[in-house]
Amino acid sequence: MQSSPDRTARKYEKIRIPDPALVLLVGPSGSGKSTFAHKHFKPTEILSSDFCRGIVSDDETDQSATNDAFEVLHFIAAKRLAAGKLTVIDATNVQVEARKPLLALAREYHYLTVAIVFNMPAKLCQERNEARPDRNFKPHVVRQQSQQLRRSLRNLRREGFRNFLYVMSTTEDVEAVQVERQPLWVNRTDEHGPFDIIGDIHGCFDELVELLKELGYEISTQPDGETVVEPPQGRKAIFVGDYVDRGPKVPEVLRLVMRMQKTGAAICVPGNHDTKLVRALRGRNVNPTHGLAESLSQLEKESTEFKTEIAEFLEDLVSHYVLDDGKLVVAHAGMKAELQGRASGRVREFALYGETTGETDEFGLPIRVNWADEYRGTATVVYGHTPVTQPHWVNRTINIDTGCVFGGELTALRYPEKELVSVPAHQTYYQPAKPLLSEPNELSPIKTQPSDDILNIDDVLGKRVISTRLHHNVTIREENTITALEVMSRFAVNPKWLIYLPPTMSPTETTNRSGLLEHPTEAFTYYRKQGVSKVVWEEKHMGSRAVLIVCRDPETAKKRFGVADDTIGICYTRTGRRFFEDTTIETELLKRVKEAIDNVNYWETLNTDWLCLDCELMPWSVKAQELLRQQYAPVGVSARVALREAVTSLETAAERGINVNSMLNDYRHRAEAVTEYVKAYQQYCWQVQSITDLKLAPFHLLATEGTVYFDKDHLWHMETLSKLCQNSEDNLLFATSYGRVDVTDDASQTEAIQRWEELTEQGAEGMVIKPLNFIVQSKRGLVQPAVKCRGREYLRIIYGPEYTLPRNLERLRSRGLSHKRSLALREFALGVEALERFIHREPLSHVHECIFGILSLESEAVDPRL
Amino acid sequence: MLLKISTTYSPATDLGYLLHKHPERMQSFGLPFGQAHVFYPEARVENCTAALLLDVDPIGLVRRPHGQFAENFALAQYVSDRPYVASSFLSVAIARVFSSALSGKCKDRPQLAETVIPLKAELSILPCRGGEKLLRRLFEPLGYTVTAEQHSLDPHFPDWGQSRYWTVTLENTCRLSELLTHLYVLMPVLDDEKHYWVGEAEIEKLLKHGNDWLAEHPEQESIARRYLKHQRRLTREALAQLREEDIQETDEATQAQEETEVEGQIGLNQLRLAAVTEALKQSGAKRVLDLGCGEGKLLRKLLPEKQFEEIVGMDVSHRALRIAQERLHYDRLPEKEKKRLHLFQGSLGYQDKRLAGYDAAAVIEVIEHLDLPRLATFERVLFEFACPRLIVVTTPNIEYNVKFENLQAGNFRHKDHRFEWTRDEFESWAVDVAKRFGYTVVFHPIGPEDENVGPPTQMAVFTRKIDK
Secondary structure, X not given: OOOOOOOOOOOOOEEEEEEOOEEEEEXXXXXXXXXXXXXXXXXXXXXXXXXXXXXXHOOOOOHHHHHHHHHHHHHHHHHHHHOOOOEEEEOOOOOHHHHHHHHHHHHHOOOOEEEEEEOOOHHHHHHHHHHOOOOOOOHHHHHHHHHHHHHHHOOHHHHOOOOOEEEEOOHHHHHHOEEEEEEOOOEEOOOOOOEEEEOOOOOOHHHHHHHHHHOOOEEEEOOOOOEEEEOOOOOEEEEOOOOOOOOOOHHHHHHHHHHHHHOOOEEEOOXXXXXXXXXXXXXXXXXXXXXXXXXXXXXHOOOHHHHHHHHHHHHHOOOEEEEHHHOEEEEOOOOOHHHOOOOOHHHHHHHHHOOEEEEEOOOOOEEEOOOOOOOOOOOEEEEOXXXXXXXXXXXXXXXXXXXXXXXXXXXXXXXOOOEEXXXXXXXXXXXXXXXXXXXXXXXOOOOOOOHHHOOEHHHOOOOEEXXXXXXXXXXXXXXXXXXXXXXXXXXXXXXXOOOOOOOOOEEOOXXXXXXXXXXXXXXXXXXXXXXXXXXXXXXXXXXXXXXXEEEOOHHHHHHHHOOOOOOOEEEEOOOOEEOOOOHHHHHHHHHHHHHHHHHHOHHHHOOOOEEEEEEEEEOHHHHHHHHHHHHHHHHHHHHHHHHHHHHHHHHHHHHOOOOOHHHHHHHHHHHHHHHHHHHHHHHOOOOOOOHHHOEEEEEEEEEEOOEEOOOOOHHXXXXXXXHHHHOOOOOOEOOOOEXXXXXXXXXXXXXXXXXXXXXXXXXXXXXXXXXXOOOOEEOOEEOOOOEEEEOOOOOHHHHOOOOOOHHHHHHHOOOOOHHHHHHXXXXXXXXXXXXXXXXXXXXXXXXXXXXXXXXXHOOOOOOOOO | OEEEEEEOOOOHHHHHHHHOOOOOOOEEEEEOOXXXXXXXXXXXXXXXEEEEEEEEOHHHHHHOOOOOOOOOHHHHOOOOOHHHOOOHHHHHHHHHHOHHHHOOOOOOOHHHXXXXXXXXXXXXXXXXXOHHHHXXXXXHHHOOEEEEEEEEOOXXXXXXXXXXXXXXXXXXXXXXXXXXXXXXXXXXXXXXXXXXXXXXXXXXHHHHHXXXXXXXXXOHHHHHHHHOOXXXXXXXXXXXXXXXXXXXXXXXXXXXXXXXXXXXXHHHHHHHHHHHHHHHHHOOOOEEEEEOOOOOHXXXXXXOOOOOOEEEEEEOOHHHHHHHHHHOOHHHOOHHHHHHEEEEEOOOOOEOHHHOOOOXXXXXOOHHHOOHHHHXXXXXXXXXXXXXXXXXXXXXXXXXXXXXXOXXXXXXXXXXXXXXXXXXXXXXXXXXXXXXXXXXXXXXXXXXXXXXXXXXXXXXXXXXXXXX
């Protein structure tokens, strides 16, 4: 392997250690371990037993704390190893019992182990200890440790320090030596591709050449008959292994692949068939089954040099590779998250064979454990090994072995594009042990029904950190996930429909204009300050937020969303609940929206079978019936009667000369305010007998197949949707009025403010003001995607009937927006993330994570009136 | 909120002495939650009316810094009926503004305070939970003539129906202090709400103000219960003191009565828990799950059974689990018992490795709370991923609903039920699930079986066919 130092002490110029590795410093107290460690390693990389003694007992020399100290040390070491960090154990480590648990840890986490031994004269160690005030060992302690070390030296290699054992015996050696870290061979994170990852070839040379051509590789034949492959600019091929056996042209495939690797045109990992061939070529006794016989007979004609070359090539292949900053992993039979980038016998075995239960099925094939179903890693894993008729994404993993040699196809995955390119097999070269089945899931010996269909509690509960494209990491607090779990489980619709939830929206800063709390000027000022000059206003309807997914047909709902209940979509609220309890209304609503889409033919122009729309559904009373009956109407009637009676009594008192004038005046104003309040809520209520009484106002076209429309500005959204509304036959779809504002231009702002005044006087809730572009990042980060500016009368149902009385308004002006705004940004980032993940066909759990996050954030305590 | 008190006693203006408020002046009083004003719309010798006008500041209520009122939802809203209705706020105002009148004292006319006079009280808006019926049952035994007018929620939307507000006139010939005391106690009782924390001290208040009349009042129990915000312990104590009985005795009596009150339900529930416990015991299970354990009723039955070495209660509601923990006195269990019992939050909509490897699972009255389309997920979570050897599922038998007198035809037994099944529906579902996931299933009735409609509750016991 990478280095082979001698057992006995000698002079090293360099100590080479793999990174990551578990490094044990071995030597008696006073042999210079700590000094060495601090010279060559980061303080955080060093775990010292003295330090741990201090942590548990306040005394680094307290030997009675040793057991506890080592428990702590092993615990921390395990955490670091799990995280893939290089870790140095600074303890005497002279006893085999001390090294044993550390070696076990290394095995558990698939770490290479390094021993650096300080075999110093006992006398020197003793002198050093005596010079230190905090060390008052008796001389026999160091003597004993030196003896233990000498006894250990013989066995270190056998114990598990086979490849990296360094022994130093003089102070000079220790001082002169350099430490050099070498990344593991599996680590090729600095290669970013783009790549073309190609499945199991099994000697199918002709199909390989066709596929490479299809992928844009230039293929020419040299005068000596050698095939030369020139990749397209910047691209590189990656082969997932199993080059040999079963197929017709094994030597040709090997020649091509080896040459591509040599010229840097390809990266290769080994397959189980390849390693078996090596053993045969090296003269081992191997059973020539599963197509090995074909390879051997084809290779018979080849020269001995070529065969040696093949054996060396195959032997040198590294189990798997981690590429592109850790975002891509390629291995023959796949790779679990915790094994990625690690090196051990188990890792290699997993790469070659996957994980099996140790049992075999009725065809004599090993029963596999479905690691992909449980995969929760962040890296994309591309693999082969088990033939499937169709590659199928499961939790960011994909199997691209489409059984070319069995008469299937040879498939490549283009990365990062994630496009699949296949060429069909010319013929069936080999009969599979299992009959080929037409259903993709059945073909795979892997358990049939994918379990990523059912969400896992581990993916939602507890504190979560969700990384989003827009807003870095969004943290979800545990107490909020507790609430969200209940909401999600008891009330939300099938999680497969939940690909988006709208964010909460902040109001404008509070205005100081008399009689008002909100005014468009503050919204314009906010955006101007954020460096946004072009904004749009849209009328804010007083209804309920509704997200609509409309599919072309039930087949699409089933295929794309996995919902097989014969519906063509869904209409859900901002908390993920079904909008209508009555499914006949929902069905009718979806049907009519679909017809409008048919009429404008967005299926073709947007090249999609489904649309996701963000809308407001009116009237408010459809969804708010309970609120109206429990809160709004009762307040209206009680206030009306109570104030009327009060006014009458005050009038009677005034008539007989009691001085109640100022109170009477005040009560008359209050009675008027209450009348306005009742009018305000009544405007948003009307009887709904049938669907014709509903109004649906769409304002964002969120997504269609493969596309999100966050790169389109709001004018595009409004125009695209108003076309849809015009083509709605029965006025169900309702176009929203909107306009463009230049917040650096007074006239433009004045015009918009006038519109706001008109609209709110006519009873509109108000306006939503958005930057022209859907997503705006300023120097300080993400800008509010929208702020609302609500009308004076509407706010009565938020702040109470009498909020406009000066004594009330003054107090209400102090309201803090910052929490609401931060919440709005986090929810916006999560919503966008969820949709983007969905259109990129990420697994359900990854989409759901974001949706669950939004629901959790919604349970954060924030002033509900904002 | 306006309360008017009138009298036709002659001279009626003596009301001013009784209330200790001058009939020719308007007076204002500061209160912690607003202001009270007293004035006289009318002050003639034949008839005199005093008005107590209460201004509750809605913004002050919400914005109160240390959340004195925050626990109560209605008070945390700006859009609140509290400023406009007769409630505990008005009781507090009466006690502050008319304190001497309330306690029956009158410096200037001590005789009059002791005299019964014709009195009329008018409440502009009185919320009555329990409706006019309760209103009359509370005031009529005390000698009042009650006139009440109910208000509809919104005349524009007649289909929204009636509000819970009434304009009420109460007439009686009694002492003023009695009228005020009755109002003081009974307004919050009708409203069934209090704006402040109700504790031990509230019992004293009730007994003090109810001194002369509560012991004989036929509605004393509901008065005490509502006045003490439905806290059982407080109610029991108050009633015991009221009846001057030995507490112990009353305690038992009340408990017995509480039980008979809900006998029907508890009876069925007990039968159900007993049947499930028996099924679990029979199976020989040692480690059992109670999925959807709620407040821990089944867990309480399982705990004493030593056969069960490990008992897990899971529920989606964190609140229910907290209550379960209290009811089971989890914190006071001996260490060994604590180790047998685990409670955690989880959901039957998610696969959960914490549920794997158990002998048996009980899913009692749970499936009917799941949306039908999401039942498929539940099936896989339980039968495919958790897959205990034995699964016990119970659910209502909808056929039996006709036998419940209090249940309107066509309604489910609980508001949150998403469906209720007939015996056929339940059995065909269970048979299909058993077939798909490799279980056998047998059915048991729970509760009295009716010839035509079967038992009130149905139970399916699934047994896994193969060992895993």
